Amino acid sequence: MARMKFLCDAERCIECNGCVTACKQENEVPWGVNRRRVVTINDGVPGERSISVACMHCSDAPCMAVCPVDCFYRTEEGVVLHDKDLCIGCGYCFYACPFGAPQFPQAGAFGLRGKMDKCTFCAGGPEKDNSPEEYAKYGSNRLAQGKLPACAEMCSTKALLGGDSDIISGIYRERVLKRGKGSEVWGWGTAYGKPDNPQARPPQGAKS
Amino acid sequence: MKTLLGLLFAALVTAGLVSGCGEREQVVVYKQGKYQGKPDTKPWDDDPASALYTTSKWTPGDKKGWEAALTARNQSQNEYTRAE
Numbered sequence: 024m025a026r027m028k029f030l031c032d033a034e035r036c037i038e039c040n041g042c043v044t045a046c047k048q049e050n051e052v053p054w055g056v057n058r059r060r061v062v063t064i065n066d067g068v069p070g071e072r073s074i075s076v077a078c079m080h081c082s083d084a085p086c087m088a089v090c091p092v093d094c095f096y097r098t099e100e101g102v103v104l105h106d107k108d109l110c111i112g113c114g115y116c117f118y119a120c121p122f123g124a125p126q127f128p129q130a131g132a133f134g135l136r137g138k139m140d141k142c143t144f145c146a147g148g149p150e151k152d153n154s155p156e157e158y159a160k161y162g163s164n165r166l167a168q169g170k171l172p173a174c175a176e177m178c179s180t181k182a183l184l185g186g187d188s189d190i191i192s193g194i195y196r197e198r199v200l201k202r203g204k205g206s207e208v209w210g211w212g213t214a215y216g217k218p219d220n221p222q223a224r225p226p227q228g229a230k231s
Numbered sequence: 232m233k234t235l236l237g238l239l240f241a242a243l244v245t246a247g248l249v250s251g252c253g254e255r256e257q258v259v260v261y262k263q264g265k266y267q268g269k270p271d272t273k274p275w276d277d278d279p280a281s282a283l284y285t286t287s288k289w290t291p292g293d294k295k296g297w298e299a300a301l302t303a304r305n306q307s308q309n310e311y312t313r314a315e
Contacts, residue, residue, distance in 0.1 A: 024298045096268020106269050149269045152277050167274040169287025169300045175308065186305040194309040201311070 026082070026101030027144055027166075028188040028215060029175070030195055031074045034205035035182035038063055038073040042174035042183050046077070049145065049173035050162025056126040058142040059174050075174065075183045078103065078124035078142035079214035086116035086125060100166070102144040107160050110138040121213050144185070145172040188215075 038061050046052065046059045059077035080103045087095040087103065094109035095116075116139060117125040128137040147164030150157035157164060165173060175185030184191040199206045275297035279287050287304055289296030306312055 024301070096271070097266075098271065099266045099273070104269075104271070146274065149271045152272045152274065153281065164274070166301075167272075167277040168282030168285045169279045169289065169297065169304065170282075170285060171301065171304055171308075181308055181310055184308050186308065187302060190302060190305045191308070194311075197309070197311055 024100065025188045026215075027080060027146075027186060028101075028191060029077065029079055029144075029172075030184040030191050030208055030211065031076075032182045032184070032195065032198070032205070033072040033074050033207070033209055034202070035180045036061070036073040036075060037180055037182070039179060041177055041179055042075045045173040045177035046142070049165070050143075051158075052140070052162065053128055056128050056140050058124075058126060058140065074209050075178075076122055076124075076210070077174070078120075078144075079122055079210055080142075080144055081214045082216070085119035085121070089115045089119040091115060096149075098146065100146075102146045102166070104143055104146060104148055104161075105139065105141070106149050107138045107140075108149075112136050112138050114139075122210065142172075145170070 040061050043057065043059050043061060050058065052058055059075060061073055061075050063071055063073045065071045080097075080101060082101075084095065084097070084103045086105075087097070090105075091113060092109050092111055094106045095103060096106070097103050112127060114125075114127060114136065117123070117127065124141045125139045126141060127139060129135070143161050143164075145163055145165035147153070147157045147167065148161035150160065152164050152167040163173070165171065170176065172185040175183045178184075184194055195208070273294070275289065275294045276292055278291045279285055279289055279300070287297075287300035289300050
C-alpha cells in the first residue's frame with residue numbers, strides 16, 4: 024500500500040461543510056478546535072472556489088521538523104500523528120504548518136493554550152487502538168476498523184477524497200479526463216511535492 | 232610515567248571539553264514503508280468484528296487483508312464505478 028493522502032477537488036466542493044461536521048461528530052472535537060474547515064477563495068465573485076483543508080499528512084512534514092519535544096511520528100501508512108503526552112503546546116508546529124492544521128484548545132481563566140490537536144486521518148494516537156483513552160485524546164480510530172476518514176467518506180459530492188494515494192489519484196485522474204478540466208489539486212504539491220525517493224526513475228520501455 | 236599520565240589527563244580533559252560539540256541529525260527523515268516514532272499498535276492487528284458497522288473484514292495481524300479491505304472501501308469513493 025502506498026501512502027495515505029487527502030485530495031480536494033475544488034471543481035466539486037460546494038462549501039456544504041459536511042466534512043467539517045463529520046469530523047466534529049466522529050471525533051467529538053471540542054468547541055473552538057477545527058481539525059478540518061472549508062476555505063473559499065474569491066468568495067462572492069463569479070468563479071469562486073472552495074476547498075476543504077486539514078492536516079495533509081505531508082511527505083516531509085514541517086511540524087515534525089520543528090517540534091522541540093519530538094512528539095510527532097509517522098505510521099507505516101504515512102499518517103502523521105502526535106503524542107499528546109509529550110506535547111507541551113508551544114505552538115511551533117502551528118507556525119511551521121503551511122495549512123494551519125495544528126489547533127490549540129483555549130482553556131482556563133487566562134486562555135491557557137492546551138496541547139495541540141489536529142486531524143489524525145481518523146487513525147487515533149499511540150494509545151491502544153479503539154480504547155476509551157485513545158478516543159478521549161485523539162478521537163476515533165477508523166483505520167483500525169477498516170474504514171477511511173469520516174470527512175472523505177461523508178463528502179456528498181465526493182470532492183474530498185481520502186485514502187491510498189494510488190487509488191485516490193486514479194479516481195481523480197479519471198474524473199479530470201471525463202470532464203476535461205480542473206486538473207489542479209490545491210495543496211498537493213506543497214504537501215507531497217518532495218518525492219520519497221528522488222533517485223527513482225520511471226521504467227524505460229513499454230508503458231505500464 | 233609522569234609525562235604519560237599528564238598526556239592522558241590532557242587527552243581526557245580535551246575529550247570532555249569537545250564532547251558537547253558533536254552534531255546529530257535533528258530533522259526526522261521519513262523512509263517509505265519504515266515505521267518511525269512512538270510505540271503504536273498497527274491498524275491491522277485489530278479484530279474488525281469489534282468495530283461497529285464496519286464492512287471490512289480481515290483476520291487480526293493480516294496486513295495484506297487489511298489493505299485489500301481498505302482498497303475495496305476506497306473504491307466506494309469512485310462514483311464512476313459505483314454507477315456502472
